[in-house]
Amino acid sequence: MIQCTNCQETQNLVKAGFVRGKQRFLCKSCESYFTVQTTPVTPAKKNHQTTIVDIAKALGVAPSTVSRALNNSKEINENTRQEILRVAQELDYRPNLLAQSLNRGATNTIGVVIPDIQRPFFAGVLSGIQQVASNAGYRVMICQSNESHSTETLNVQALMSSQVDGLLISHSVETTSFEHIKLHLNRGIPIVHFDRVAYELPTAKVILDNFRGSFLLVEHLIKQGCKRIAICAGPKELLISQERFEGYKSALQEYGLSFDPDLVYHIGFRKNEAVDALNQWLSLESPPDAIFAVHHGNAIELMVELKKRGIKIPAQIAVAGFGDDQIAELIEPALTVFHQFPLQVGEIAANTLINNIIDGDNFVPEDIIVQGKLVVRKSSLKI
Template sequence: MIACTNCGKVETIVKAGFIRGKQRLFCKGCELYFTINPPNAASNKKSHQTTIVDIAKVLGISPSTVSRALNNSSEINENTRQEIIRVANELDYRPNLLAQSLHRGETHTIGVVIPDIQRPFFAGVVAGIQKVASEAGYRVMICQSNESHSTETLNVQALMASRVDGLLISHTKETNSFEHIKLHLKKGVPIVHFDRVCEELETAKVIQEDFEGSFALVEHLIQQGCKRIAACAGPVDLLISQKRMAGYKAALEKYGLTIDQNLIFHSDFKEEDTLSALNQWLEMPNRPDGIFNVHYANAIEMIMALKQKKILIPEEIALAAFGDDLLASMIEPSLTVYNQFPFTIGQEAASILIDNIINKENFVPYTKVIKGKLIVRKSSKKN
């Protein structure tokens, strides 16, 4: 029994809710409000998330009644429901969203696996994904594979263990086995690929104009008067690199220019590889007068190196590259690029995945191509 701290009476004490986690009491005899610490307060200083059991104990009712009231069940009297809500607010009750979601068989969470979050392209994609997902009421869990196939596999396992409703993925440059994706596809998990896709899997895909964009860049260099155009490509087995190199070769063939294998270098996108290729080309007796890069960051590295060597851009060597970001427009000379619109890629990928999640039984996978844009800047503009 609890006695009033003022008059000492017990029979006049009634409960009056909670304040800052403490039981609030009222003495009807002397009209005094006062609080007491909850039992074992000293041992409970660690944060404790209020549960429906805690609410039920305060009100002297069953946890099932509390649960039904908080879920707006018509079985619960309105006055009872309002009192339960009042106590829940005073106890700072927060529903366990994960438990509720698992009970419904969904989490309203999307998993995303990307190779490198530091690359502006993938940061832009994630921003697009986040915007669409948030507007649709989905949370986003992002994992980075660091261009490692084993890390990518572990990321997928972790996201599936977290019961994501669907998966968005862009593969690493070393991924050539897709068993970790096939496993979950067989289980009916909605999966959408973007950028670096796997064509052997029956999933929806969001891609950019790899062939068309590269063709446009090389054609532009040719129209500026370039006759010997080198190509700094990506890994030989990387699908997007293959498509971009196909565009490069098609443009040369259209204008009757020779495809010189000595002017084609397959890199790992590393700066040291890129600069090694550049130095080899510059030592040729008939060096290139134009360079096409499948990745704009490598072109920026080349521009910096050429400036140090006092080689005029674009007068002696013109450059153009696939992809764009703020640095490409700010460097001097500014870089001619083919903009992929990564934010739009992210938006489309998220929209398709959510459609797949909602209409799982009737969804038919398809490929969405995001149109890009040739942006001509100083690094290539001779005329």
């Protein structure tokens, strides 16, 4: 029990700040001040979020003093600041980020919407985004559309409701209308597209080397002596699928090989569809001697199915895929791929968005192509 050092009163005592780490009290009975050694602060109740007012009451100082101390104001004595920080820690004080954002008009948070977080490519992109954002003092909120346009729209709405400073987005397979993006773009929200982009919108875009990558993969297969190269293409409506399909056709034309519609099969990146494609090709009078998949995951699935059927890779059918991950290198034989550098894609996208946030109306959007690399492995080496 605390008592006045002058009159020994225990009832009419009030906190009156602190001096050199000791709590200062005012005895109203004798109007004298005294100090006692600081004692641990009683923690807040379980479901109570500690506020600046709680810290102020615990120390007997004004809330404005606590606020200035927490914001490292030079107006506050260093001893006072250290004591406020000590009590704030004991009370598990956490800043109200929303309130702070409303005061300064920014949350230091960026939103990200991706189609599928389980795909190694998008996992790599997220790693790059997170690294750049953290170094720049931004938090990252991630949403997954699961290849659904309606889910993507809800994701964007949720992120905007959370007052994100900007948005990074790669669209779902189903997304063909971009009104949900236009709405926020017209409000001046910084938005950057990556991978699956909307060219009709005036945003900065970080895009993959789709056409060239497909051309190089098919060119490599042709140089290995392949004459009938099937393509496991993606959805017809997906822009990146169209670009990779055009790269495939361009390589055939460049090397004088005829285009055969029977060797083209469009799928939605699902395993059963890749197997359906293989069944169709193997039923042809003249089956393919090579398969190019616009998504490396489908290429791996096709290799597994080919081995089940006793078809030798690459002697009977060579295989190559767009994109890369650890499984592509570990499977036997290892898969020839076009490596996309997803980490770099994420880093460039995050840096571009942060520049957009900082520059505001002075920001000039541009298309940035991330150059990929042909990686030749045993799945395609006929020669």
